[in-house]
Amino acid sequence: MADVVYCPRQSCGTAVMVEPDTTMGICTACQYAFYELRNLRDEYLSATSQGKKFLEQRFGKRVIQKAVEESFSRDWLNENCKSCPRCGTNIQKVDGCNKMTCTSCKQYFCWLCLGVLSRVNPYSHFNNPHSPCYNQLFQGVDLDDEDALWSDEED
Incomplete structure (x- = not known):
């Protein structure tokens, strides 16, 4: 099942379907290609300080911060919640x-x-x-x- 992520371009923000096994997403509205958030998070967190600066310059510090926060949130939801079989809402027991x-x-x-x-x-x-x-x-x-x-x- 594909994940829904949002285009990281501030001027766009369109919802984009990204397959779980892929590392890139392409916005259907503005055609912007971007890293899937979990991969960007992992690359950023394991990078040297120079590597982190490079990624911040390449993607923008706010995009990196959003990628880290959203992917940690998604991981937490996947580990602690299940989806309602009718509407897909995340439910924690x-x-x-x-x-x-x-x-x-x-x-x-x-x-x-x-x-x-x-x-x-x-x-x-x-x-x-x-x-x-x-x-x-x-x-x-x-x-x-x-x-x-x-x-x-x-x-």
Whole structure:
């Protein structure tokens, strides 16, 4: 699946589709060819001070800074979030069961397999013996912490 990046030219900023395995992007609006952000970030961060100055002169210091920030943000999202199967919104699971509700489109989905869940009975996905997520509603949840949260005893 292609990534959406924005043309680094200040006068343009058009959304550009870049394939994950490529190192270059070409803006469809202004035809400007540019490094994919992660590659530019990696090259900049591993460069000597002279190499960094060269890259800043070549691309502009603000473009370099944006490339570094955006690619670190994208890496964090890829490591910590999953996309809603309906609208693609990034969702982070902090705690709770594996029945998720998208914050954007309100679609129910399974955190484990990203399958769309029934609006009428979303838990049937976890109760059906033929489902790949059968009996896994709480898979990955630390039950010791959950027991402490629901305990009637006071410390």
